[in-house]
Amino acid sequence: MFRQSLTLRSPHYLGVLRHARDTPELHPLFPKQTIGRRSLSEDASSRVTRRIHAYYFVPIKQRPVFVEYVNGRAQQLSWSPQGKLVKRWKESYEPEEDEEDVEERPRKVTSTVSSVTARISSWFRQMFLPTNYPHSVHRSYAPYHILQFFETTLGTVVSVLCNQALLTSVGVSAEGSIFGAVAVQWIIKDGAGEIAKLFFIRRFSPYFDSHPKTLDLLGEGIGSLGSGLQIATLLVNPTPTNFLLCAAGGNVFKLIGNAIWFTTHIKFVRYFSQNGNVGDVAAKEESQASVAQLFGYAVGMSLLTFSHSAGYLYSIFALAVPVHIGVSALMLRFAAFELLTLPRVSLLANAFASTESESKRTVKGLKEVERSNATGLFGEFYKTKEDHLVTLAPRVEDCIGNTDADIERWETCMEAFEVNFDFRLPQATLTKSVFITSIRMKDIFSIRPLQLMPLSQSSSTHQ
CATH class of the missing domain: 1.20.1250.20 (MFS general substrate transporter like domains)
Structure with a gap:
């Protein structure tokens, strides 16, 4: 489209006056300024002049001044050409636009179809997908x-x-x-x-x-x-x-x-x-x-x-x-979650301890454990009863067994180890890779009272 002059009427657009030799641009602080005429000489000898003024409309890129994170979403605050504060919710999946040269910007054509598609995509995400998907959810x-x-x-x-x-x-x-x-x-x-x-x-x-x-x-x-x-x-x-x-x-x-x-x-x-x-x-x-x-x-x-x-x-x-x-x-x-269930703990402990060379001892990853199918279809069962190698916080009756322990020996153990036996069973599923060991009470009761010593002394003795 060719015209001799251009007056910008919308503050949200940047008018660019393009000539054959140079391209003066309108400063965004003065969106309503009228671009003056300039003449270009096609033939200096004939002194015939033609005024060719081609222009394009491109959006002004509003620079964000602040970025505020609220409930997992990023809110960009920027100033409009009229000096008003503009708020825009930006999801993390939206890529950042790189700065482009003004000469290249007019070559981009903003299609109505793409705008409608972007709106539908944004509506779909807000309706059906969690905020900041896929960064805010599990990979599965x-x-x-x-x-x-x-x-x-x-x-x-x-x-x-x-x-x-x-x-x-x-x-x-x-x-x-x-x-x-x-x-x-x-x-x-x-x-x-x-x-x-x-x-x-x-x-x-x-x-x-x-x-x-x-x-x-x-x-x-x-x-x-x-x-x-x-x-x-x-x-x-x-x-x-x-x-x-x-x-x-x-x-x-x-x-x-x-x-x-x-x-x-x-x-x-x-x-x-x-x-x-x-x-x-x-x-x-x-x-x-x-x-x-x-x-x-x-x-x-x-x-x-x-x-x-x-x-x-x-x-x-x-x-x-x-x-x-x-x-x-x-x-x-x-839905393969990174959880240490009891069958997985037993499998990893057995694989680690059964390796003869300490330099070659490694711990299997989640994918290797899943592919082995040694813990059932979902990692929640033992393949055989012999695989049940790890027990977390055993029950009191299992620890004591049929040992004839009198009250004096029980009190002696309590005083020697300075512990308060508060038996609280943990959850069956661990969320952290922590191995828990416990002292079996029937082994404690089999020790004679004269051989008992505080934990600090026993550890130093073993060292």
Whole structure:
């Protein structure tokens, strides 16, 4: 575009007057200044002059004056050409722009499509990804949650099939019964599941810390079993008793599976949060689950448009459940956290101590331990009972055994070692590579009282 003069009307743009020989630029402090005319002589002999003034609009790069970090995000504060303070939230994934020469800036064309794409990408990140992703989460966050999307979708499809079976059967079984009201049957179904969940948690809650991945996979299988029982309401004789047996029994398994999933998932969220952003990671997982559930509802309703028969529902169920369990196992396999479980501690200690040469003793890394499969699929089990080599804080009855220890010898040990035996069992999973050793009390009791000495003297004697 060619004009003889240019008056900048927008303070957010820098006008550049380009000529064939030189390029005077407008200072950003004077955005509304009018660029004067300059003549260029094409032919000095004929003294014919032509005024060619080509200009381009390029954005002014606002230099950040301050960068403030608030809740994991960086806020840039800069001054606008009007002298106002401009605030802009900047995520860590946004690259810093290098300073460019003014001659090169006009050559860049800002496309509307790219601007819309950038806005959509920013909206997507704010809606579904934790702040400062991927720097604020664990390295296994992406593969785990991609698979979790498909897992949630398949689970929602199965849930749609169960609801269809329950709604169909409850309408038939509600006729002529004291439990005829649909609401009463639904309350009994949900109440039975809640009561069973209480007893399950009371019995198996200690294992949620030591075997979270195994219990998570077990919970998926239990929930699938409950879905199969609920679909069976279409196969049994349509009576209120049969409906309650199938529906309530299925709901018991489904609620137990959900309780296992939510309990173990709390640990996973904490492991994924590298910067202490547990709430942000948990909130973004809820938004991801909402999209997966909506997608599952759409797929489930589309499948129900073909048929509502029990055989059709069970055929879809038979296809969806194995895929669901397989995706869950693969998802948990990808979530490889740097944790020292007891089986891993035993494996590392055995490998380190079994090396004959001290110069060749090394400690295996996490990938090597995972590839060896010596601690089970998820690193939570011993391959054999002989691999159980390390015990943390043994129980008192195991330490004492059947030793006939009188009270005088017990008090003598207490005074000699100057310790206060406060037995508190640590968690089954270690988060730091610290090996804990303990003195077995039955070995202490076998020592004669006259041979006891303080720890400082005994250590100096061994040295």
